[in-house]
Amino acid sequence: MATYLISDLHLDESRPDTTRAFFDFLKGPAAGAEALYILGDFFEVWIGDDDDAPLAAEVAQQLQEYAAAGTKVFLMHGNRDFLLGEAFARRCGAALLADPSLVELAGQPVLLMHGDSLCTLDQEYMAFREQARNPQWQQALLAKPLQERRQIAAQIRAVSKSMNSRKAEDIMDVTPEEVVRVMQEHQVHTLIHGHTHRPARHRLELDGEPAERIVLGDWGDLAWCIRADKDSLELIHWPTA
Numbered sequence: 001m002a003t004y005l006i007s008d009l010h011l012d013e014s015r016p017d018t019t020r021a022f023f024d025f026l027k028g029p030a031a032g033a034e035a036l037y038i039l040g041d042f043f044e045v046w047i048g049d050d051d052d053a054p055l056a057a058e059v060a061q062q063l064q065e066y067a068a069a070g071t072k073v074f075l076m077h078g079n080r081d082f083l084l085g086e087a088f089a090r091r092c093g094a095a096l097l098a099d100p101s102l103v104e105l106a107g108q109p110v111l112l113m114h115g116d117s118l119c120t121l122d123q124e125y126m127a128f129r130e131q132a133r134n135p136q137w138q139q140a141l142l143a144k145p146l147q148e149r150r151q152i153a154a155q156i157r158a159v160s161k162s163m164n165s166r167k168a169e170d171i172m173d174v175t176p177e178e179v180v181r182v183m184q185e186h187q188v189h190t191l192i193h194g195h196t197h198r199p200a201r202h203r204l205e206l207d208g209e210p211a212e213r214i215v216l217g218d219w220g221d222l223a224w225c226i227r228a229d230k231d232s233l234e235l236i237h238w239p240t241a
């Protein structure tokens, strides 16, 4: 039985094609899988589990049916959907997964991350990340009315967009030294993450041994996943149209 990993679908009411591609994926290649790992930025924005927009309800229902058929579903936070909570995970039949998490895939220990914490050169973002992961800050935000949270989310996205347009390409990517540090800390030779929207398999050397960092792609015209079976990991993409 295979396990699938995906990230950065950025599901949004404005992109129904991506939502459809995701549902097709659940009914197609991922049907009957042992586990499905969703490694963050599943949603373009998340303002709280009490959001009454139809997209969240539709996604929860499809995932719940998928999980009920026997696949373990795991949700990791990304930098867009860090407010996604236990209540929504339960509605999906899914479990929230810490970032980073160590799992066994293809017969080896593999570290799973969203990937934003690896972009340490982006100091502006790292400061925001620390604030956004603060439970008090989150509670204060979640206590505001839904309408106000929608406005705040739109502001945060506008500011982030204008900040990112000024940043050099290498600042927006992972810091190679941080990749090595994290992999050594967790004693793995395989790291899987998303976030950067730069899907690739990067070979590296770690303590004199071959190691690999596999980056999942974001979903748009193409969809991306990693398929893990008992002894191999495969990075796959296909057109969504």
Ligand code: MN
Residues within 6 Å of the ligand: 040, 041, 078, 079, 080, 114, 116, 194, 195, 196
């Ligand atoms: Mn991200």
